[in-house]
Amino acid sequence: MRFLVPFLFGLTGFAVLVALGVWQLQRLDWKEGVIAQIEARITAAPVDLPPTPDQSADNFLPVRLDARVTGAPLRVLGAWRGGSGYRIVAPVETGGRRVLVDFGLVPLSASETTLAPGPYAIIGNLSWPDDVTSATPDPEGSTWFGRDVSAMADTLGTDPLMVVARTVTPSAGPQPLPVGVEGIPNSHLGYAIQWFGLALVWLGMTVFLLWRIRRRTL
Incomplete structure (x- = not known):
């Protein structure tokens, strides 16, 4: 029992942190798909200016x-x-x-x-x-x-x-700065690395705690 409770607590925390990292990787895949769609839209063949453009439908x-x-x-x-x-x-x-x-x-x-x-x-x-x-x-x-x-x-x-x-x-003088996807935030990979890093730290602390408990029982 002295080992079981810390072990289960440590295992649960490790599993939760890994799950959060996996979720961020899933979010990364989703965000990259969104960015790819926006980039394809930006670089598509141009059309005439619509009569009544709508911000939600016609952005980019x-x-x-x-x-x-x-x-x-x-x-x-x-x-x-x-x-x-x-x-x-x-x-x-x-x-x-x-x-x-x-x-x-x-x-x-x-x-x-x-x-x-x-x-x-x-x-x-x-x-x-x-x-x-x-x-x-x-x-x-x-x-x-x-x-x-x-x-x-x-x-x-x-x-x-x-x-x-x-x-x-012809050129009007200013250097065009076209719309691009560079400004779209995509920090999910960084978040995933943080969660996986915390999971490793948690696992290390759990192993250290179990080792200390074992030392006391000897």
């Missing part, structure tokens, strides 16, 4: 636009995967509609940014970025600190739609 939808810039752009200051700088978001007219286009990145040294009116052939993805939090500062003139589609659309007088450019022909 590849689209093509023949557009002209119809106003001064906004500059979004931040650190992006392409480096620190300003993302240039401008109002464009396409097919009788006015929408937002994220043309890409210019360096911090760019004191002002202007875009030629075009026309441009743009291939990109519909996107509803989640850059803005409660800690995001308010805009300062044309400089913003996060892409807020609704607020930007109100400021520039466009439909609340944003296309993040993948290619712009």
Whole structure:
């Protein structure tokens, strides 16, 4: 009995921790499948801009636009995967509609940014970025600190739609930063390693405890 209770307690804890690690591996498989689906959607053949895009159904939808810039752009200051700088978001007219286009990145040294009116052939993805939090500062003139589609659309007088450019022909100047899967969190492998590591530690502590009990009984 002196051995049985610690043994069962240790075995139960070890089994629970291993089960949690296996569950995280299952979640990893699921998340990788989701990311693969999103990546396939992002890189699919572009289509014309839908008449009434829906955020839940059309996020990341590849689209093509023949557009002209119809106003001064906004500059979004931040650190992006392409480096620190300003993302240039401008109002464009396409097919009788006015929408937002994220043309890409210019360096911090760019004191002002202007875009030629075009026309441009743009291939990109519909996107509803989640850059803005409660800690995001308010805009300062044309400089913003996060892409807020609704607020930007109100400021520039466009439909609340944003296309993040993948290619712009001819080049408008900014370096396009296409939508990608790099920002989608996927920490399940790390969590699984942690649970399996804790399981090994638990097993080692159980073996050590049983050894100590055995020493006392000798």
